[in-house]
Amino acid sequence: MRVNLTSLVVSLIFLVGLTGNAIAVEYDHETEVRGMTFSWKVADGNLHVKLMGKTTGWVGIGFNPTEGMKDANYVLGYVKKGKVEITDDFGNSAINHKSDEELGGTNDVTVVGGEEKGRATTLEFSIPLDSGDKYDSVLDPEGTTVVLLAFGGNRDSFRSKHRANAIINVNLSTGEVQ
Numbered sequence: 001m002r003v004n005l006t007s008l009v010v011s012l013i014f015l016v017g018l019t020g021n022a023i024a025v026e027y028d029h030e031t032e033v034r035g036m037t038f039s040w041k042v043a044d045g046n047l048h049v050k051l052m053g054k055t056t057g058w059v060g061i062g063f064n065p066t067e068g069m070k071d072a073n074y075v076l077g078y079v080k081k082g083k084v085e086i087t088d089d090f091g092n093s094a095i096n097h098k099s100d101e102e103l104g105g106t107n108d109v110t111v112v113g114g115e116e117k118g119r120a121t122t123l124e125f126s127i128p129l130d131s132g133d134k135y136d137s138v139l140d141p142e143g144t145t146v147v148l149l150a151f152g153g154n155r156d157s158f159r160s161k162h163r164a165n166a167i168i169n170v171n172l173s174t175g176e177v178q
């Protein structure tokens with residue numbers, strides 16, 4: 001019997017989404033900064049991300065701001081009682097962000113898993129390189145992507161400000177980080 005590989009992968013992702021548990025996705029690149037680890041790979045028009053922050057609250061990533069936090073595409077999440085909560089946000093000002101859906105856009109994050117362990121939170125998810133939503137930036141893997149990383153205090157709330165943040169320049173294809 002021939003098994004269609006695409007259906008198999010889609011089914012696996014679906015099953016994992018149902019259970020909320022992480023499976024061993026192989027990431028091609030990894031970088032660490034200020035208590036955060038960002039692992040990723042680019043495949044099939046998507047960016048697959050694993051994000052760890054030393055907090056029991058939220059951990060988040062942002063792409064391509066214009067000024068401070070403004071205009072960046074954010075994915076933030078926390079794990080509460082084993083359940084992964086993830087939001088797709090947009091930088092509506094230099095110092096804040098709002099959910100794409102509240103702004104009239106769409107949620108384009110596929111949750112793969114997440115866990116809270118040893119006072120650290122890990123999220124795994126994927127986003128399209130070009131979702132078509134005007135509240136998501138188009139990611140060019142060959143160019144330089146400005147990546148914002150941050151985590152909040154030990155509170156499961158998206159309202160609390162960051163306890164740590166960082167800005168890095170990444171070539172998503174080669175893994176070069178500046």
Ligand code: HEM
Pocket residue numbers: 060061062067068069074076094095096097148149150158159160161162165166167
């Ligand atoms: C409720 C959530 C958030 C609030 C209230 C908030 C607020 C702020 C404020 C007031 C600043 C100005 C500088 C400062 O006071 O530290 C700032 C800067 C910054 N934020 Fe956020 N932030 C939030 C979430 C995030 C998230 C999710 C990220 C990234 C994933 C992020 C990344 C940054 C970065 C990198 C800066 C420095 C920008 C620069 O220096 O150009 N923030 N934020």
